[in-house]
Amino acid sequence: MIPLPALEEIVDRSGIAPRIERLLPVGVRARQLLVRTLLLGMLIVLADHRPAHLTRVHQALTTLPEDDQRRLGVVADWKHGPHRLTYRQTERTFGLVAGALGKDIPDGLPSQTLTAICDDLLEASIPDEFKDASTSLAVDWTDMETFSRPPPRGTSDCADPEASWGHRSGGGPGQDSELFFGYYPSAATMMRDEHGPAVPELARRMTACSCRHDPARALVPVLTAMPEDGIPPGDILADSGYAHRDAEAWAVPLRHSGAQLVQDLHPLDRGPRGTHHGAIIANGNLYCPATPRTLLELGPLARDATPDQTAAHDQQTAETARYKLGKITTDDHDGYHRVMCPAAMGKIRCPLRPASMKLDRNRPEILTPPGHPPACCTQQTITVPPQTCAKTAQKHDYPSKEHRKSYARRTGAERTFSTAKDPASNNIARGRTRLMGLTPIMLWLACLLAVRNQRILTAWDARQADDARRAAAGLPPRTRRRRRKTLASLAAAAPP
Amino acid sequence: MPASGDTAGPVAGYIAGWRPSSLSPQAAAFARGVIGQVAPEGKERAKNLLWAAGKLADYAIGLGLDPAPETVLHPSVAERFTRCAPGPSGVARRTLRTNLRFIGRRVVPQLYPADMPLPREHAKQPYSPAEIAGYLALADAQPTPQRRMRAAGLVCLGAGAGLIRADLRAVRGTDVICRSGGVMVQVRSARPRAVPVLARYHERLLAAARFAGTGLVTGGTDPGRRNITTPLTRSLSGGDGLPRLDTSRLRATWLADVAQLLGLATFMHAAGITCSQRLGDLLASLEPAAEQDAVRLLGAARRP
Numbered sequence: 001m002i003p004l005p006a007l008e009e010i011v012d013r014s015g016i017a018p019r020i021e022r023l024l025p026v027g028v029r030a031r032q033l034l035v036r037t038l039l040l041g042m043l044i045v046l047a048d049h050r051p052a053h054l055t056r057v058h059q060a061l062t063t064l065p066e067d068d069q070r071r072l073g074v075v076a077d078w079k080h081g082p083h084r085l086t087y088r089q090t091e092r093t094f095g096l097v098a099g100a101l102g103k104d105i106p107d108g109l110p111s112q113t114l115t116a117i118c119d120d121l122l123e124a125s126i127p128d129e130f131k132d133a134s135t136s137l138a139v140d141w142t143d144m145e146t147f148s149r150p151p152p153r154g155t156s157d158c159a160d161p162e163a164s165w166g167h168r169s170g171g172g173p174g175q176d177s178e179l180f181f182g183y184y185p186s187a188a189t190m191m192r193d194e195h196g197p198a199v200p201e202l203a204r205r206m207t208a209c210s211c212r213h214d215p216a217r218a219l220v221p222v223l224t225a226m227p228e229d230g231i232p233p234g235d236i237l238a239d240s241g242y243a244h245r246d247a248e249a250w251a252v253p254l255r256h257s258g259a260q261l262v263q264d265l266h267p268l269d270r271g272p273r274g275t276h277h278g279a280i281i282a283n284g285n286l287y288c289p290a291t292p293r294t295l296l297e298l299g300p301l302a303r304d305a306t307p308d309q310t311a312a313h314d315q316q317t318a319e320t321a322r323y324k325l326g327k328i329t330t331d332d333h334d335g336y337h338r339v340m341c342p343a344a345m346g347k348i349r350c351p352l353r354p355a356s357m358k359l360d361r362n363r364p365e366i367l368t369p370p371g372h373p374p375a376c377c378t379q380q381t382i383t384v385p386p387q388t389c390a391k392t393a394q395k396h397d398y399p400s401k402e403h404r405k406s407y408a409r410r411t412g413a414e415r416t417f418s419t420a421k422d423p424a425s426n427n428i429a430r431g432r433t434r435l436m437g438l439t440p441i442m443l444w445l446a447c448l449l450a451v452r453n454q455r456i457l458t459a460w461d462a463r464q465a466d467d468a469r470r471a472a473a474g475l476p477p478r479t480r481r482r483r484r485k486t487l488a489s490l491a492a493a494a495p496p
Numbered sequence: 497m498p499a500s501g502d503t504a505g506p507v508a509g510y511i512a513g514w515r516p517s518s519l520s521p522q523a524a525a526f527a528r529g530v531i532g533q534v535a536p537e538g539k540e541r542a543k544n545l546l547w548a549a550g551k552l553a554d555y556a557i558g559l560g561l562d563p564a565p566e567t568v569l570h571p572s573v574a575e576r577f578t579r580c581a582p583g584p585s586g587v588a589r590r591t592l593r594t595n596l597r598f599i600g601r602r603v604v605p606q607l608y609p610a611d612m613p614l615p616r617e618h619a620k621q622p623y624s625p626a627e628i629a630g631y632l633a634l635a636d637a638q639p640t641p642q643r644r645m646r647a648a649g650l651v652c653l654g655a656g657a658g659l660i661r662a663d664l665r666a667v668r669g670t671d672v673i674c675r676s677g678g679v680m681v682q683v684r685s686a687r688p689r690a691v692p693v694l695a696r697y698h699e700r701l702l703a704a705a706r707f708a709g710t711g712l713v714t715g716g717t718d719p720g721r722r723n724i725t726t727p728l729t730r731s732l733s734g735g736d737g738l739p740r741l742d743t744s745r746l747r748a749t750w751l752a753d754v755a756q757l758l759g760l761a762t763f764m765h766a767a768g769i770t771c772s773q774r775l776g777d778l779l780a781s782l783e784p785a786a787e788q789d790a791v792r793l794l795g796a797a798r799r800p
Contacts, residue, residue: 292560312558319559349572362580364559365572 002047002454004040004068010450011039014124016117023100023113033085033093037061037072039121041090042444046451049425052433052444058090094440102439106162108210109218110442118206118446119222119229125450126190126202127457133199134190135234137223139242140413141186141215142421143168144208144441145430150181160436166211183208183438184215185428185445188223189416191237191409200460201412203449204231208442216245224257233258235395237410240266247390256335260395262406264300269392271297277382278374279325279339283399284392286384288342289374290350290366291323300399317400322347322364324397328381335386344380352377419452420445426452507542508532514546523553526563534602548595555581569600570607620742622749628655631741632700634732641707642715643731649704649713650728654746656697657681658754664743666719669708672701678791678798690787692796694753757795 011017017036024035041057044064050056061074062084069075074085101114110118123131148160163182169175188205192198205226209218227233236259242250244266251261265283272282272293279286282296298320301313325339326347343350349365350356352373369377376382396403421427426448433444467477511531515524527550536542555577556568567573578584578593601608623631628651635647653659653667662685671682672693679693679702693701704713712719714728733740755761764770784790791797 292562295560315558316560360579361572361575363576365570365576367567367570367572 002043002451002458004044004064006454007040007043007047007451010043010121010124010454011036014120016120020097020100020117024096031089031093032073032076032083033089034073035093035097037074038090038093038097039447040072042447043451046426046444046448047454051431052435052448054090054094054435055087057094058085058087061085061090098435098437098439098443101443102437106438108162108164108213108438110207110209110438114439114442115207115222118442119225121446121450122203122206122453123229125453126204130190130199130202131231134193134196135232136191136193136196136237136409137188137204137234138191138201138237138410138413138416139186139188139219139223140239140410140417141184141219141241142417142428143180143182144185144428144445145180145182146436146441147431147434148181148436162210162438163436164210164212180211182211182430183441184211184213184218185442186215186219186222187413187416187420187449188219189412191235191412193234194406200456201415202453202456203416206442206445206449208438208445210438214245214249216242217249220250220253223259224253227257233260235260235262235406235409237407237413238263239410240264240269243392244269245391247387251391251393252386255393261393262395262403262410264407264410265392265398267299270299270398273392275374276384276388277376277379278370279376279382281389283397284389284394285397286325286339286376286382286389287320288323288325288348288350288366289370289376290368291320295320295323298399301404313399314401317397319364321397321400325376325382331386336383338381338383340381341376341379350377416449416452419455420448425455507536507539510539511542511546514543516547516550519550519554520557522557522563523550526550526553526557526565526568530565530569530599530603534599544591545595545599548592549599551581551584551592552577552596565603566607569596569604571600574600620745620748622752623655623745627738628749630738631732634738638731643728645704645707646713646715647728647732648700649708650743651732651741651746652693652697652701652704653681653713654743655749655753656693656701657691658747658750659683659691660743660747662686662719665712665714665716665721667713668710669705669713670710672705672713674702674798676787676791678796680787680791680796692787692791692794694750694795695797695799698798754794758793 017034017039020035024031038057041061042052044060045052045056048060050060061072062069064072064074066075069084075082076085077083101111101117103109103111143166146160146163148158148163150163150165151158165179165181166184167177168180169177185208186206187203190199190202190204205219205222207218207222209215223236233254236254238250238261240263243261243263245251254261270283272280274281275289276286278289280289280291280296282291287296295316298313298316301310305313323342324347325342326345327337328340329338331337341350341353342348343353343356343366346356346359346363348356348363349359349361350369351366352369392398394403396406419425421429423429426432428445428448433441435441435444463478470477511528514528515521519527527546530549531542531545534545536545552574553563553568556573557563561567561573574593574596578589578596584592597608601610631651632648635644635651638644638647649667650664653664659667659681663683666685667681667683671684673680673682675690678695679698680690681693681701683689683691711717729741729743732738769775785793
């Protein structure tokens with residue numbers, strides 16, 4: 001259980017309560033339920049693993065200790081004596097807040113005010129000691145069904161007109177994907193920097209949109225606004241669902257904001273995809289036109305790869321890097337940069353570069369150089385405009401060992417949603433909240449992730465204390481148990 | 497070598513059935529294909545060649561190369577494999593390279609042009625004792641004392657201490673010294689050392705050294721002049737049917753005499769080796785004997 005003072009500190013540090021309060025209409029008689037108290041009630045409900053219902057908020061507030069109730073305005077002195085908060089008042093204040101933060105004409109996307117409120121609430125849930133611990137973010141989206149029943153076929157009449165039909169991976173055996181009616185929540189989770197110390201995996205940014213909108217496009221303004229909040233851009237770890245978007249929808253704006261992409265490529269984006277001045281465009285880089293085709297068509301390593309397969313894959317990707325045109329300048333103001341022929345850089349031996357043939361044979365040799373050498377073979381360097389590899393260029397060569405190790409951090413995004421969908425604590429399954437519309441759902445989601453961050457911090461502190469205790473006893477930190485027995489080993493051990 | 501890819505029955509059968517578990521099927525198929533063209537004479541030879549070709553193909557396929565003989569057996573690929581492939585020991589790498597060059601010369605001869613044979617320089621023929629005596633007699637017959645002493649000094653330093661070129665030209669009279677029970681020549685060139693002189697040349701060399709004093713034994717004032725011994729050698733040729741004096745043959749004479757004293761031929765015969773490279777490697781870890789022992793071993797002890 002998260003103590004009430006900790007929740008109050010989050011709400012006060014975020015500063016969102018007075019900002020929302022200023023947006024609400026002012027009547028003749030003051031509202032008994034303040035926005036601050038309402039937000040506290042929502043956080044208490046989620047911290048206590050209760051469903052996200054307003055009745056539960058009312059119940060949580062009215063069962064606080066008497067002093068806290070008086071302090072928070074749950075019990076107020078009216079002219080006929082003390083008055084305890086009613087459910088109707090709770091519903092009224094929440095409705096006013098949702099109305100103030102929502103758009104005049106709901107379109108399935110959050111308003112700027114709502115986005116800023118959610119950003120500030122989540123940022124306030126991160127302790128100061130961890131704010132600068134990392135700049136890497138793992139992003140992902142998930143599905144969230146609305147409580148409304150979907151409209152009958154051919155109509156749009158339903159209780160939640162902002163919701164829409166979306167796709168999600170099916171949970172059943174053999175089920176590839178299925179339709180659902182609702183929203184796409186997205187979250188950006190703090191992950192450790194490359195070669196950096198471990199950090200608690202805290203949700204730092206979130207958003208949600210109707211399924212009629214692209215969740216990747218919806219998340220981009222949230223991420224690109226982070227530098228304005230004083231959070232420097234770092235690695236963005238994303239799966240192929242993001243990488244497959246048009247470059248203008250995902251990669252270009254993030255790269256322009258200073259972020260470095262570490263992402264899986266969609267199968268349709270992998271391998272050779274055209275040429276630039278004769279150099280082959282593949283997996284976000286330019287390669288020598290005589291690069292062996294099989295190297296350019298390398299895919300990512302399978303999850304169940306054996307150590308031998310991993311070593312062979314690493315050898316092949318290292319070999320591919322030798323054929324890559326090396327970047328010799330950083331991007332200029334317009335996003336242009338220059339790359340150099342690998343033979344001119346001394347990475348390979350090529351008959352078209354006589355000087356390279358003096359290098360020792362510890363390098364690949366181009367056995368059949370192009371009969372009519374293109375510009376990349378006749379010039380020392382070529383200029384690469386920003387539209388080349390705009391969609392697929394990223395921090396590390398894809399699918400190299402460095403990329404694999406860096407991309408492995410992305411799983412933190414999956415853990416974020418797994419904790420948000422845990423039936424033992426908080427859950428965003430249908431019916432867990434019966435409020436409809438994007439604004440109420442986003443408010444509840446922001447509160448849920450803020451509470452989830454507190455749980456992560458509690459577990460982090462416990463693990464640090466355990467590590468310190470074990471270190472004092474001369475023991476190494478406790479590590480996750482690895483699978484020792486596999487199906488293959490059991491089958492091999494079975495008697496004939 | 498047979499011109500076609502047909503090999504004798506059992507060898508062909510062995511090649512066709514060669515499927516090692518440690519190589520990928522693609523690499524094994526490549527090896528079977530090229531070794532079928534090589535047509536080795538025996539099963540053991542076929543096995544060695546199959547391994548070499550299979551390992552190379554496995555490496556090349558792993559690097560994304562097309563499993564075609566022109567690509568995989570290209571000298572640059574084979575050379576890179578023998579140098580950089582992880583695993584093989586140094587000996588195995590040399591064997592692999594030899595076998596791969598053998599395969600390449602037969603399967604893709606256009607990539608392995610044959611070397612033009614060049615004559616090999618053998619060691620110079622040593623002079624016989626009669627020839628040495630003839631040269632010394634010629635030295636004694638020179639018209640002036642200076643030339644007599646220099647010519648004798650040249651023959652004694654070459655055949656008695658094995659000195660040639662800069663070592664020979666730089667020897668001064670004071671460098672010939674009686675020490676450690678014998679006569680030594682102190683060499684001061686790029687490889688300074690003290691060389692014991694064979695006993696039968698002591699008297700003549702000491703006389704030549706006394707005559708030279710602090711000057712050069714073979715004459716001249718500047719040891720950097722490379723043709724300083726040319727007039728001497730010219731003067732020692734032509735008499736009694738002797739060929740023109742060759743300082744390299746004088747050194748070979750000294751080497752042969754010392755090897756005889758040490759029993760080197762007996763030792764190498766017993767060791768079963770014919771080349772001295774391994775001996776050179778072994779010597780790196782051995783210390784040379786003291787000067788007295790060297791004088792005794794190399795036949796330089798002064799006669800009582």
